[in-house]
Amino acid sequence: MRIGLLGYGTVGSAFYAMAQEHAQTEVAALLDLKTHDGLNCRQTAHFDDILSDGGIDTVVELIGGLHPAYEFVSAALKAGKNVVTANKQLISACYDELISLAEANGVSLRCTAAAGGGIPWLHCLTRLGQTDKITAVSGIMNGTTNYILSAMTERETEYADSLREAQRLGYAEADPTADVEGYDACRKLVLSANIAFGVSIPEAQVPCFGISGITARDIAAFKRMGLVCKLIAHAEMRDGSVSACVEPMLFPVSGQMAHINGPDNLISLRALRVGVQSFAGAGAGGFPTASNVLADCLQVAQGCGPFYTRQRRPLAVDNDALKQKYYIRTADAARSETLTVSAAHALALRYKNGQQPFFMAAVAEEN
Ligand SMILES: NC(=O)c1ccc[n+]([C@@H]2O[C@H](COP(=O)([O-])OP(=O)(O)OC[C@H]3O[C@@H](n4cnc5c(N)ncnc54)[C@H](OP(=O)(O)O)[C@@H]3O)[C@@H](O)[C@H]2O)c1
Numbered sequence: 134m135r136i137g138l139l140g141y142g143t144v145g146s147a148f149y150a151m152a153q154e155h156a157q158t159e160v161a162a163l164l165d166l167k168t169h170d171g172l173n174c175r176q177t178a179h180f181d182d183i184l185s186d187g188g189i190d191t192v193v194e195l196i197g198g199l200h201p202a203y204e205f206v207s208a209a210l211k212a213g214k215n216v217v218t219a220n221k222q223l224i225s226a227c228y229d230e231l232i233s234l235a236e237a238n239g240v241s242l243r244c245t246a247a248a249g250g251g252i253p254w255l256h257c258l259t260r261l262g263q264t265d266k267i268t269a270v271s272g273i274m275n276g277t278t279n280y281i282l283s284a285m286t287e288r289e290t291e292y293a294d295s296l297r298e299a300q301r302l303g304y305a306e307a308d309p310t311a312d313v314e315g316y317d318a319c320r321k322l323v324l325s326a327n328i329a330f331g332v333s334i335p336e337a338q339v340p341c342f343g344i345s346g347i348t349a350r351d352i353a354a355f356k357r358m359g360l361v362c363k364l365i366a367h368a369e370m371r372d373g374s375v376s377a378c379v380e381p382m383l384f385p386v387s388g389q390m391a392h393i394n395g396p397d398n399l400i401s402l403r404a405l406r407v408g409v410q411s412f413a414g415a416g417a418g419g420f421p422t423a424s425n426v427l428a429d430c431l432q433v434a435q436g437c438g439p440f441y442t443r444q445r446r447p448l449a450v451d452n453d454a455l456k457q458k459y460y461i462r463t464a465d466a467a468r469s470e471t472l473t474v475s476a477a478h479a480l481a482l483r484y485k486n487g488q489q490p491f492f493m494a495a496v497a498e499e500n
Contacts (some may be wrong), residue, residue: 134158137183137214138174139205140195141165144246144426145221147419148195149174151427158430161189176237181206184212191433193426194218203227210234210242217429219246219422225320225336228327228445235439242428242440248274251421252412253428254400258329259441267329269403271367274321274398276416277312278344278364280304282381283394286361291349304396308475308487315341315364315379320470322366325379329402330370331444334377338450341379341477346492351462355494361391362494374451378474381494383460390497452478458496464489469496 398416484491
């Protein structure tokens with residue numbers, strides 16, 4: 134396999150190092166904004182150099198973001214090159230279009246590192262989906278928010294202090310919006326649900342309520358109730374319709390969830406025959422993520438199909454049927470109320486638009 138590598142950042146540089154150790158994966162050219170010393174490949178600042186190189190059969194996209202990643206990936210697929218990417222934002226936003234391009238051009242598109250970082254989650258979903266019916270996917274899909282919530286719980290700090298600490302340690306970006314508001318987890322959820330259920334749900338229909346409104350007083354109240362707060366992305370397929378959302382959720386301090394601390398992820402699926410299976414580990418980081426990218430390359434080299442699944446029935450998200458108990462805290466008081474997911478997120482939006490203090494967290498069923 135001759136690879137055109139796009140991006141030499143955290144994941145790109147780790148991938149380059151790991152690819153050197155495999156006889157099957159040769160990085161023939163690197164596209165990056167800077168040039169790097171000591172690399173054993175051609176370096177270029179122009180994507181066309183990679184696109185027009187007939188010897189490159191696979192493009193590994195590790196630039197991130199929507200543009201120019203979208204233009205590069207779609208051009209590579211149209212030119213008959215396989216694509217491996219870790220870019221959840223791109224795949225979640227352009228799901229149908231990019232899979233159709235891979236199918237039409239007889240090439241493979243893989244993105245295992247896009248959900249779960251170093252955990253082979255999408256691969257496992259695909260494998261299980263061939264023998265069983267997956268009915269739910271859920272879990273801690275964002276390490277940044279898990280780090281912040283763990284720090285607030287362990288050290289009884291305020292949100293802003295824990296966020297600053299996460300930024301200092303490299304767990305949170307300078308602009309943490311995508312992580313703390315739940316958009317990053319939402320993209321991973323959409324990808325997971327699409328592959329698990331054989332559907333295509335629009336990212337814009339998945340409500341996200343993040344953790345930026347949480348206070349040390351909320352955490353103290355949860356502790357008094359024997360509960361721990363985690364940011365959870367969950368989707369469920371029931372009677373042919375899919376419910377999906379991202380929201381804080383409260384778990385018993387004695388349960389498995391409460392012990393997933395720091396930047397780690399814990400992702401679970403529920404299927405008719407096998408029941409619940411959970412996968413825990415590093416949801417981010419250069420080498421864990423690059424390991425999934427490299428494994429995807431090896432699968433492509435072995436001649437895997439265009440995408441994980443051929444099924445992708447377009448489906449609207451329906452959050453009207455799923456009812457949960459919620460902890461709701463406004464400027465005045467905290468209360469507990471049972472609401473549909475739609476009603477809870479509509480309430481959250483009203484407070485957000487009114488710029489009034491508000492926090493909510495669903496109470497996990499196992500409590
Ligand atoms: N980091 C993780 O733990 C992790 C985990 C899972 C998935 N991912 C995904 O992996 C992808 C890469 O993430 P990362 O953390 O490695 O990002 P990163 O460290 O910011 O690296 C991105 C690289 O791409 C280069 N680049 C940006 N725009 C470019 C352009 N137009 N042309 C050529 N090169 C360009 C950057 O150059 P400059 O440095 O000069 O800007 C940098 O070398 C993203 O899609 C991310 O969501 C990352």
